[in-house]
Amino acid sequence: MRERNGAPPPARIQRVTRPWVNRGALTLCSGVLLALSGCSGDHSILDPAGPAARDVRMIWWVMLSFATVVLVAVTALWLYTFKTRDVSRTPAQERRVARRWIVGGGIVLPVVTVIALLAFGVPTGKRMLTLPLDEPPEVIEVTGHQWWWEVRYPGAPNGVVVTSNQLIMPAGEPVDFHVTAADVIHGFWIPRLGGKIDMLPGRINRIRLEADEPGVFGAQCAELCGVGHAHMHLYVEALPREEFDAWLAARSEEALAELATSDPAFASARENFTTFCASCHRVAGVSAGTIGPDLSDLGGRTMLGAGTLAMEEGAVYQWLRHHQTLKPGNRMPQHDDLDTDTLSGLGDWLETLTP
Numbered sequence: 001m002r003e004r005n006g007a008p009p010p011a012r013i014q015r016v017t018r019p020w021v022n023r024g025a026l027t028l029c030s031g032v033l034l035a036l037s038g039c040s041g042d043h044s045i046l047d048p049a050g051p052a053a054r055d056v057r058m059i060w061w062v063m064l065s066f067a068t069v070v071l072v073a074v075t076a077l078w079l080y081t082f083k084t085r086d087v088s089r090t091p092a093q094e095r096r097v098a099r100r101w102i103v104g105g106g107i108v109l110p111v112v113t114v115i116a117l118l119a120f121g122v123p124t125g126k127r128m129l130t131l132p133l134d135e136p137p138e139v140i141e142v143t144g145h146q147w148w149w150e151v152r153y154p155g156a157p158n159g160v161v162v163t164s165n166q167l168i169m170p171a172g173e174p175v176d177f178h179v180t181a182a183d184v185i186h187g188f189w190i191p192r193l194g195g196k197i198d199m200l201p202g203r204i205n206r207i208r209l210e211a212d213e214p215g216v217f218g219a220q221c222a223e224l225c226g227v228g229h230a231h232m233h234l235y236v237e238a239l240p241r242e243e244f245d246a247w248l249a250a251r252s253e254e255a256l257a258e259l260a261t262s263d264p265a266f267a268s269a270r271e272n273f274t275t276f277c278a279s280c281h282r283v284a285g286v287s288a289g290t291i292g293p294d295l296s297d298l299g300g301r302t303m304l305g306a307g308t309l310a311m312e313e314g315a316v317y318q319w320l321r322h323h324q325t326l327k328p329g330n331r332m333p334q335h336d337d338l339d340t341d342t343l344s345g346l347g348d349w350l351e352t353l354t355p
C-alpha cells in the first residue's frame with residue numbers, strides 16, 4: 001500500500017460479522033407482539049361484547065385497511081417522483097398534468113374518502129343515540145367525581161337506588177346511560193360495550209349500550225381528571241334481567257336501612273360513623289352525606305376506592321388506615337386521630353352491609 005503525505009495506512013477494515021438475528025426485525029416483532037397483547041382482555045375494543053362495540057370494531061378495521069391503502073398509494077406516488085421527467089412536454093401540457101393531480105388528489109380523493117368513512121361511521125353513531133324505543137330502556141345515571149363513580153337507578157320500582165364504584169346493568173337489552181360530572185370533566189368508557197362519551201359538569205350526555213351476555217367488564221375514566229385519574233376504575237357487571245331486578249329490590253331504602261341499623265353489636269360503630277363520617281357519606285337509615293361515595297351496600301362490592309383495593313375481610317379497615325398511601329391525593333381526609341379499635345369497628349360494621 002502506498003503511503004500518502006506520510007500518513008499511516010488506513011487500518012484494515014474488519015468484516016463485520018452479522019448477528020444471527022437481525023436486531024431491527026427483532027424489535028419490530030416484539031413491538032407487534034406488544035401491540036397485539038392489547039387486543040384481548042377487559043379493556044379491548046377488539047373484543048366486543050355488545051352491538052355498539054362490534055360496530056366500533058368494524059370501523060376500526062375499515063379505517064386501518066383504508067389507511068394501509070393510502071399509505072401504499074402515497075409511497076407509490078413518492079417513488080414515481082423519482083422517475084426522470086418527460087422533458088418533451090410543453091408548458092401548457094405541464095400545467096394540465098399539474099391540474100389533474102390537484103383536482104384528483106386534492107378534491108376527488110378526499111371527497112370519496114370522507115363519504116366512504118361516513119357511510120360506516122354515521123350508522124354506528126346512530127346506534128348509540130338514545131332514540132325512542134317501543135319499550136323504554138332501563139336508565140342508569142352515572143356521575144363522575146374526583147376520583148370515584150356515583151351510579152343511580154331512577155327507574156327502580158321501590159324508589160331511586162344509589163350505589164358507587166360499581167355499575168350493575170341488565171344483559172341482553174339496551175340500556176340508556178345518562179352521564180355527567182360533579183367537578184371536572186371525566187370520561188365514561190366501557191370499551192367492550194362501546195362508547196366512549198365525555199362526562200361534563202352541568203350537562204347530561206346520553207349513550208345507549210347493550211351487553212349481549214351476562215359478564216364482567218372493565219371500565220376506566222377516559223379523561224385525565226387529576227392526580228387520582230389512574231385510580232378511577234369502574235366495575236361493570238351485566239346480570240340476567242331477573243337477577244338484576246332482585247339486585248335492585250335488595251337495595252331499596254327500607255332494605256338497606258334495616259341492614260345497617262338492625263345489629264345491636266354495631267351500635268358504637270354507627271355512633272362513630274355519625275360523628276366522623278356522616279358529613280360525607282350516606283348509609284341508608286344512618287346518614288345522608290353526598291361528598292363521598294354511598295356506602296349503604298359497601299360489603300357487597302368487589303373493590304374499594306374505585307378499583308384500588310380488593311374487597312376482602314379487613315379491607316375496609318386497611319382502606320380507612322392507609323387510603324392516602326393506597327390512593328395518593330384522594331379527597332377523603334386521613335383519620336390518624338382515630339385509634340385502631342374505632343377504625344376496625346367501623347370497618348367490621350361496613351363490611352356487614354351486604355344486601
Ligand code: HEC
Nearest residue numbers: 147148164165276277280292293304305306330331332346
Ligand atoms: C371530607 C369527606 C369525608 C369524610 C369525613 C370521610 N370520607 Fe370516606 N371518602 C370520601 C371520599 C371523597 C371518598 C372517595 C375516595 C376515592 O376513592 O377517591 C371516600 C371513600 C371512602 C371509602 C371507599 C368507598 C368505596 O366506594 O370504595 C370508604 C369505605 C370510606 N370512605 C369510609 C369512611 C369512613 C368510615 C369515614 C369516617 C371515619 C369516612 N369515610 C370519612 C370522603 C370522606
Ligand SMILES: [Cu+2]
Nearest residue numbers: 186221225232
Ligand atoms: Cu375521571
